[in-house]
Amino acid sequence: MKQLILLLILSTCVIGCKNDSEKTKTSTSSAKELSILEKIANAHGYKNWKNIKKLNYTFNVDRDSSHYERSWQWYPQKNEVKMLSAKDTIEYFRKDMDSIQQQTDQGFINDKYWLLFPFQLVWDKGFQYSVEENVKAPISEKSMKEITIAYDHQDGYTPGDTYKIYVDKDFIIREWSYIASGSQEPNLSTTWEGYQDFKGLKIATSHQNKEGNFKLYFTNIKVE
Template identity: 40%
Template sequence: MKYLPALFLLLTLLSSCNERQNNKDPEGSSIDNSNLTPAEAIANRYGEANWDRVSQLNFSFNVKSGGREFKRSFQWFPKTDDVVFTSDTDTIEYNRNATLDSLALYADKRFINDTYWLLAPYKLVWDEGVSISEEKNVIAPISGDTLHKLTILYDGGGGYTPGDAYDLYFTDNYAVKEWGYRRNNADKTSTATLWMKEKNLNGIILNTHHQDSTGNFQLFFTDVSIK
């Protein structure tokens, strides 16, 4: 699967959940992370093990920034990788396994961007061509809380825009509280946002609202459903 850093389109087109206690998942059942890497434990906490039951994911991707707003919607059928992209001006249907023409490529870049925001914990274990590292007890850039940091670097040379990095700040219970995007793996964070709301869809845990430290930039998902 091709990947695209999640903020690339936002930068070019315009630009937490509650911590679970006692090492329990959102449904209250115990999670055994003893044999998992931090990346696997984060994906597990968000229900990646349940993904093989999903035959369809629907969502709308919304951004409010600088007084402007936009929205686009997707239907994704992961078993076949068929995608339906809908915006104010276009409806594009394509299969991600086929050769993509210019219209399908246009839609797919947005699909990769938008699903990265929605499924980032799963990308930690799905994506190839990455390096992952962890630091314990670091200061998160927005809240100032002491959290752990997992960095995923797209250094494999493939995809639409390789070389970017993401820093995910997470609790002892592997709940992501905020993250930062570093274009081309720069030392300075390009954009940082909070992870603010969760939606539990039959064990698939999705974060549906992000905003920066000022609240002037908000990215959120509506019309989210799975089959």
């Protein structure tokens, strides 16, 4: 979060990715208070995820005058993925990948982090987090709650990356920053906006940087 597809990801969106476990870490006791990560996931519709059988979406990046896109079909209950781009169509099961499919999976994880990062907060393992109140968000400069997610240096495709997410009083992500492993300052900060409801999933469909020369957005979202 070096094959051609990985170079393209890094040059366009500079966002690292983790090889997530996609396992729920929710409390077994209804009386136990939810963690802030669970509150964020639930605010984005995580309780409805168990009903999702298929998710289609197109990942788009506009950077200055260039445009890039690729589309995905994901069957989460079977962990089956199909990627469609201008050059390739690749279909695979995430638990049984060859080297070519693993390269494609790096793109899948990257794009899924942009789409469903609130759910990664309860799917993922191998990170530490901290919470700070009343922090100035990097783009709007509004005062928000900042949660720092620091991944370990062992797991995933790009271990050691850090994310800082900025949530409002309703635990909705409004902005975030990505800090690559070894960096001290954010490599990229964007908005989380254009929220839409897809069968109970609250998804931010658009992300832009402060300068306005980078936009990452999702089209053709379909949930079954």
